[in-house]
Amino acid sequence: MPQRPLPTFPRQNFRIVAVTSCPTGIAHTYMAAESLENAGREAGVELVVETQGSAGFERLDPAAIAAADGVIFAHDVPVRDKDRFAGKPTVDVGVKAGINRAAELITEVRGKAERGEVTAGAGAGAGTPVERAGESGDSYGTKLRKWLMTGVSYMVPFVAAGGLLLALGFAVGGWQIASAPSVMKHFSWTEIDSWGALLFQIGQVAFGFLIPVLAGYIAYGMADRPGLVPGFVGGMIASNIAAGFLGGLVAGLLAGAVVLSIQRIKIPPVLRGIMPVVVIPLISSLIVGFLMFVVIGKPIAEAQKGMTDWLSGLSGTNAILLGVLLGLMMCFDLGGPVNKVAYAFATAGIAVQDPSDSAMKVMAAVMAAGMVPPLGMALATTVRKKLFTETERENGKAAWVLGASFISEGAIPFAAADPLRVIPASMAGGAVTGALSMAFGATLRAPHGGIFVVPLIGSPFLYLIAIAAGVCVTTALVVVLKSMRKPAPGTTATAAPDAAAPAAEHKQPIAA
Known part of the structure; x- marks a missing residue:
């Protein structure tokens, strides 16, 4: 006689709160949140996520x-x-782990709770924001990347707003709008040129904040709020002496280091009250200003000019090779550090009021290549449905929109499931698109927007051809590579093609 199973009694649900964030606050932030929420439902836990994205939180x-x-x-x-x-069992990881290992993170935090482990300093208020931003064993290189990404994350909205406004100003008023008089002196409600000048001049103001914001928030990442004042001061000096993007990076790191050094000095109790509002801003700004004006500012400005001149001198084969390299970088980790380096290089070139033609070509190539992976995966799920799971086919529908919007992260679900096939295919397509974009001479003043800013692109028809070519290459390669894959025992035709594939197709629902 079979033994009856013992009765089970429901216990109180395990509750988890989570926070997700990424440098740009656009894609990874929300993909990690969705992955955690889905894993929470599958694990039967109550999970609530706070997304600290670019639009606030x-x-x-x-x-x-x-x-x-x-x-x-x-x-x-x-x-x-x-x-x-503070005082909670905590799992602290990078945002990609939240996307790819959500179920493991839930298991890990439950294990810590059962063992009564509370992460030291999880919210105790000690240390700088970056020191609280990861595990205590983070290497200096990891912390440096987080400092820089903190500055970049705050800078990107200024780049997007300023770049789009400048591009719209040119589209409305033509290239001569750059020499228009101030709209404070002349503005006519009925003249299209006045509206173009207005857009352009607002964009100039927004662009004026780029370097100070970059430097200020790098310093903030290192030294918390006391780093903001010397960071902004150093960044503005970098902007004024034409030290550009490189000057902003150096000024931010310098300001954070100076503030941290001052904070280590033992101060009499009577002076502690005025330290954060008077002494630290005064001394740190003086030191950073002196170093930027007198010591390191000029060499950095010369280095920035050298990089700009090199970029402006690129033509022919050299420009195409740069397009290939940027395309490979944009598609290598789909929004990760390598992708961000290429994007930062492009935005640094246009983060001036009068960028060179070569800098705008680089920006165009970077955006075009970044659109290829999600669009390629979306097309592949459309033309060869049987090579993909039902979930991947659903992700393919979203990838159309994400790719068209220049959100490379739309290909992450595919890369996470099959990196050895998806990433090489994406890189090949990105390299083709980057090379063609540079060869066609397409230019772009706006740093974001995808297909929605095509009217603002120089040589838009050829630009779309470059994107289409890369998408076709990625689609063809991923289909070929997946078709060569041997099906694992017990897998269905949805995951890999075999002799029963046509029959299996009729038995299972196919996404439209």
């Missing part, structure tokens, strides 16, 4: 945090207001 209910049994941080930039989560 809505704080978790304090009651939800208080009732939580564990915390998951999946982020590449400092978690804002991290002190709220």
Whole structure:
């Protein structure tokens, strides 16, 4: 006689609160949140996510945090207001882990809670934002990347707003709009040129903040709020002496280091109250200003000019090879550090009021190549459905929109499931697109927007041909590579083609 199973009694659900964030606050932030929420439902736990994206964030209910049994941080930039989560079992990882290993993170935080492990300093308020942004064993290189990405994450919205406004100004008023008088002196409601000048001059103002914001928030990532003043001061000096993007990077790191050094000095208790509002801003700004004006500013400005001149001198084969390299970088890790380096290089070139033609070609090539992986995967799921799972086919529908919007991260679900086939195919397509974009001489003043800013692109028809060529290469390669894959025992035709594929296709639902 079979033994009856013992009765089970429901227990209180395990509760988790999570925070996700990435340098740009656009794609990885929300993909990690969705992955964690889906894994939470599958694991039967209550999981609530706070997405600290580029549009700001809505704080978790304090009651939800208080009732939580564990915390998951999946982020590449400092978690804002991290002190709220003090005293909880905490798992602290990069944002990609939140996308690719959500179920493992939930298991890990449950294990920590069962063992009563509370991460030291999870929210205790000690250390700088970056020191609280990852595991205590982070290498200096990892921390340096986080400092730089903190600055870049705050700079990107200024680049996007300023670049699009400048591009719209040129589209409305023509290239001569750059020499138009101030709209404070002349503005006519009925003249199209006045509106073009208005757009252009607002864009100039937005661009004027790029280097100070970059430097200020790099310093903030290193030294918290006391780093903001010397960081902004150093960044503005870098901007004024034409030290550009490189000057902003150096000024931010310098300001953070100076503030951290001052904070290590033992101060009499009577002076501690005025340290953060008077002494630290005064002394750190003086030191950073002196170093930028007198010591290192001029060499950095010369280095920036050398890089700009080199870029302006690129033509023919050299320009095409640069397009290939940038295309490979944009598609290598789909929004990761290598992708961000290529994007930062491109945006640095146009982050001036009068960028060179070569700099705008680089920006065009970078954006075109970044659109290829998700569009290629979307097309592949359309033309060869049987090579992909039902979930991948659903992701393919979203990838059309993500790719068209220049969000490379739309290909991450495919790369995570099959990196050895998807990433090489994506890189090949990106290299083709980058090379063709440079060869066609397409230019772009706007740093983002994807297909929605095509009217603002120089040689738009050829630009679209370059993107289409790369997408076709990626699609063809990924289809060929997946078709060569041997099906694992027990797999269906949805995952790999075999003799039964046609029959299997009729038995299972196919996404439109």
